[in-house]
Amino acid sequence: MNQTRTFLIFALLAVAYLLFQAWEKDYGPQPPVAAATAAGASTSTDNSVPGASSSTAPAAVPGTVSEASAQLITVSTDVLRLTIDTRGGSVVRSELLNYPAVPRTKKDPDPAPVRMLDDDRAQYFVAQSGIVSNQGDAPDHRAVFSAAQTSYALTQGQDDLKVDLTWQNAAGLKVTKTFALKRGSYVVTVDQKIDNGGSTAWAGNTYEQLQRVAPAQQKSWWQNFSDPASHSFYGAAWYSPEDKMTTLPFTDFAKKPLNHAITGGWASMLQHYFFVAWIPSAQDASSYSTSVINPDTAQPVYLIRAVGPSISVAPGQSATSAARLYIGPKLQGTLDQVAPGLDLTTNYGWLTVVAQPLHWLLSQLHAIAGNWGVAIILLVLLLKGALWKLTAAQFRSGARMRKLQPRVNALKERYGDDKMKMQQAMMELYKKEKVNPMSGCLPVLITMPVFFGLYRVLMESVELRHAPFFGWVHDLSAPDPFFVLPVIYILVMLATQWLTPAAAGMDPAQQKMMKVMPVVFGFMFLFFPAGLVLYWVINGLTSLTQQWLITRSVDRADEKAKATA
Numbered sequence: 001m002n003q004t005r006t007f008l009i010f011a012l013l014a015v016a017y018l019l020f021q022a023w024e025k026d027y028g029p030q031p032p033v034a035a036a037t038a039a040g041a042s043t044s045t046d047n048s049v050p051g052a053s054s055s056t057a058p059a060a061v062p063g064t065v066s067e068a069s070a071q072l073i074t075v076s077t078d079v080l081r082l083t084i085d086t087r088g089g090s091v092v093r094s095e096l097l098n099y100p101a102v103p104r105t106k107k108d109p110d111p112a113p114v115r116m117l118d119d120d121r122a123q124y125f126v127a128q129s130g131i132v133s134n135q136g137d138a139p140d141h142r143a144v145f146s147a148a149q150t151s152y153a154l155t156q157g158q159d160d161l162k163v164d165l166t167w168q169n170a171a172g173l174k175v176t177k178t179f180a181l182k183r184g185s186y187v188v189t190v191d192q193k194i195d196n197g198g199s200t201a202w203a204g205n206t207y208e209q210l211q212r213v214a215p216a217q218q219k220s221w222w223q224n225f226s227d228p229a230s231h232s233f234y235g236a237a238w239y240s241p242e243d244k245m246t247t248l249p250f251t252d253f254a255k256k257p258l259n260h261a262i263t264g265g266w267a268s269m270l271q272h273y274f275f276v277a278w279i280p281s282a283q284d285a286s287s288y289s290t291s292v293i294n295p296d297t298a299q300p301v302y303l304i305r306a307v308g309p310s311i312s313v314a315p316g317q318s319a320t321s322a323a324r325l326y327i328g329p330k331l332q333g334t335l336d337q338v339a340p341g342l343d344l345t346t347n348y349g350w351l352t353v354v355a356q357p358l359h360w361l362l363s364q365l366h367a368i369a370g371n372w373g374v375a376i377i378l379l380v381l382l383l384k385g386a387l388w389k390l391t392a393a394q395f396r397s398g399a400r401m402r403k404l405q406p407r408v409n410a411l412k413e414r415y416g417d418d419k420m421k422m423q424q425a426m427m428e429l430y431k432k433e434k435v436n437p438m439s440g441c442l443p444v445l446i447t448m449p450v451f452f453g454l455y456r457v458l459m460e461s462v463e464l465r466h467a468p469f470f471g472w473v474h475d476l477s478a479p480d481p482f483f484v485l486p487v488i489y490i491l492v493m494l495a496t497q498w499l500t501p502a503a504a505g506m507d508p509a510q511q512k513m514m515k516v517m518p519v520v521f522g523f524m525f526l527f528f529p530a531g532l533v534l535y536w537v538i539n540g541l542t543s544l545t546q547q548w549l550i551t552r553s554v555d556r557a558d559e560k561a562k563a564t565a
Contacts, residue, residue, distance in 0.1 A: 070144050075163055076153040077181050080327065081113070082188070088141035089165045089177040091127040091188070092119040094327045096274070103466045103475045116274055116327055124301065125212035125269070127276060127325055129190055131175060133204030139167040139175050141209070159183045172197030186328030187338055193320045196313040203312045206321040208278040209305035210236075210269045211293070214250040231459060232272035233347045236304045238288055240265045245344040248290060253302050258290040266339050267304045268326075270347065273462040279324040279339045280306050329462040332359055346460050354453030359461060366463070372476055373469030373534055376458070380538040383450060388546070395547045398500055399554040400435045454535065464531050476531035485533040486525040492540040493518035499547050 070087035083093035094117040102111045117125050130140035139145065145165035154161045161181045168174040174197060180189040196202045215234055235249040240262040247270070248256060263285045268277035280286045286306040293301040306323075313319045326338060335342035348355035361382070366375040384391075401408075407429060415422040429435075458464065465477045472482050480486060497515060525533045 071147070071150060073147050073149075073163065074151045074153075075161065075179065075181065077161060077185075078154060078183055079186060080181065080188075082117075082179075082181075082327075083119075084163065084165070084179065085119070086145045086147055086165060088128055088130060088139075088143060089145050089179075090129070090141055091117055091325065091327070093117050094276075096186075096328060099274075099329060099462075100466065103478070105474075114274065116276055121299065122216065123213070124299075125210075125276070127208075127210055127278065127327070129177070129192065129206070129208045129278075129323065131192060131194070131204050131206050133202065135200075135202055135204070136171065137169045137173065138204050139177075143167055145177060154181070154183060172199075173202060186326055188325040188327065189322065190325055191320055191322050193318060194311065194313050195318045196315055199315055201312060201314050203310055205307055205310055206323075207305055207307040208267070208280065208323050208325075209303055210267065210276060210278065211301050211303045212269055213299055213301055215271070229272040234271050236268065236290055236302065237270050237275075237345065237347075238262070238265060238267045238304065239339075239341040239344070241340065245341055245347075247347065248304075250302055253290055253292045254295060258288055258304070260288050261285050262288050262306075264340065265306075266342065267306050268345060269302075269304065270345055272460075273465055274329050275326070275345050277326045277339075277342065277345070278306055279326065279342075280308060281322055282339075284308050330460070331462065332356070333363060348453070348456045348460065351449070351453045351456050354449050355456045355460075358450070358453050359457045362457060362461070363463070371469065372464050372467040373473065373531070376476075376531060376534055377538050379454070380535060380542060383454075384539070384542045384546070387450075391543070391546060392550060395550040396554060397435060398547065399551040400433065402500070402551070403554070403558065404429065404433060404435065455532070458529070458531050458535060464529075467531075469530065469534070473530045473534075476534070477529050479527050480530045480533060483526050485530060485537050486522045486528075489525055489533060489537045489540060490518050490522035492537065492544055493522070496540065496544050496547065499544070499551055 070085055072092070073084045073086065075082040075084060079096065079098055081095040081097060082091055084090070085092045093115065095113040095115050097113050099114040100111040101114050102108070104111060115123075117127055119126060128141035130143070131138045132140055145167045147163070147165050152161060152163050159182060163179040165177040165179075166174065167177075174195040176191075176193045176195070178189075178191040178193070180191070181187075190208075192206050194202070194204075233247060233249070235247060236253070236258075237245055237247045238258065239245045240260070241264050246258075248258065264282045265286070265288065266277050266279040267288055268275050286308050288304070288306050290302070290304045293303055308321055308323075311319050311321060324338075326335075326342070330346040332343055332346055335345065343356075344352070346359075358379070362372075362375050362379050365378045365382075366372055369375050369378060408426065411422060411425045411429070415425065467476045468474045469476055472484060473480060494515075497518065525536065
């Protein structure tokens with residue numbers, strides 16, 4: 001199998017995969033597109049709260065919503081800016097200060113940061129928590145809390161920041177919801193402290209939940225095909241020590257609802273590069289569930305929830321329930337320190353076993369080189385070095401077949417359309433010259449998982465988002481602005497074809513098609529992220545160099561053999 005065919009196998013499989021995903025997005029089953037609701041409508045004041053099924057489960061929250069006024073509180077650290085609504089103590093907006101929504105430029109050196117949580121109706125995505133009880137009033141995510149001030153900020157020299165919200169009823173039950181943030185961290189610790197100042201025992205449950213609408217699909221078919229974000233997973237995910245991470249796309253919420261007790265797990269909503277996750281206490285057995293709110297409307301809301309175990313508080317006593325909220329990027333190698341299995345949110349699918357080690361290696365190379373583009377180049381060179389001997393057999397076979405091409409053409413003229421005799425004569429020729437046309441298949445089978453694993457790493461790694469290379473490439477996650485890399489790629493593949501013998505039995509029309517393929521794929525690469533095209537260019541250049549060296553060594557060996565004959 002020659003180098004051109006090897007490339008075509010990789011490229012066609014990748015294109016088939018991308019085409020299928022793009023087709024699914026445009027023509028497959030879709031959730032209703034999120035549309036702006038009428039003025040005054042509110043998704044956040046829904047009545048979707050945990051219901052009671054036993055004495056250990058929470059009671060349904062009364063349907064009435066307090067008319068007390070609520071306010072928004074801004075909380076800022078060096079990496080996060082949160083907006084907390086005192087109605088429910090819900091995090092209704094979050095901005096990742098170190099991740100601009102668009103690349104920095106000279107005209108716009110300080111663009112707006114990425115916003116994850118958002119109370120805008122079209123992008124509705126909020127993190128809520130609350131308490132429910134079988135014994136009367138309790139502050140769910142619709143109750144109104146009070147706060148001492150409307151703005152909190154981490155000052156220079158300060159490493160910790162705490163925000164207290166309080167709620168109290170006439171019976172003497174007081175709840176303090178505390179948000180604790182640390183410098184440099186995307187983790188928010190949320191404590192719910194229950195003080196029973198009444199005369200009777202109190203019992204109830206705490207819960208945490210995420211609600212969001214599905215992202216609107218407004219891109220064209222070609223944009224879906226070429227945009228890496230279009231091929232990333234969007235939906236809910238949860239983790240259990242037994243089953244590891246399980247995902248649920250928005251289209252399957254109604255068909256495959258979650259209802260499972262998990263200890264030591266977490267619940268999240270995933271998207272390209274970033275995610276939000278609630279992480280209950282690892283010691284508590286929580287009841288996890290999913291549901292769709294207003295499924296028949298133009299703006300269904302998808303919910304994933306974790307309800308904690310029953311808490312009993314005697315008169316004059318207090319109890320605290322703790323959970324953590326992660327709002328940030330998919331930074332591999334650090335997330336498992338936050339919670340077990342959180343690294344899996346970078347969803348490589350069935351390629352995880354290959355992609356995760358490749359990402360680790362790419363990160364180590366970046367630590368040395370200080371540039372993600374250089375790290376990609378070094379990674380390709382390391383992989384090529386490791387697989388050098390395997391691919392050498394492929395190129396050596398191609399070089400020998402190239403020398404036999406005049407004799408193969410002579411056999412074609414001799415046997416004409418008698419393909420059976422033609423094949424027999426070719427097999428005898430290959431046997432006599434000790435050439436194995438199938439010698440290149442094994443390297444392809446071995447390198448294919450590596451190729452697709454690296455492809456997923458380059459598509460999903462947040463580290464490459466807006467990462468510059470050199471010169472004209474200012475963003476490895478965006479297309480080459482001047483199409484230099486795709487043009488280099490076309491030239492490399494044309495040179496590869498020149499060194500590669502045409503497959504035996506290939507008719508002139510097929511040969512012309514093979515010559516056009518590099519141009520076709522080069523045109524497609526005009527719209528692919530520069531980091532991916534850089535990988536293809538370096539991979540092609542190293543393969544071309546190896547092929548040229550081996551072809552030259554075969555030619556010299558034949559000349560030496562003729563000289564000594």
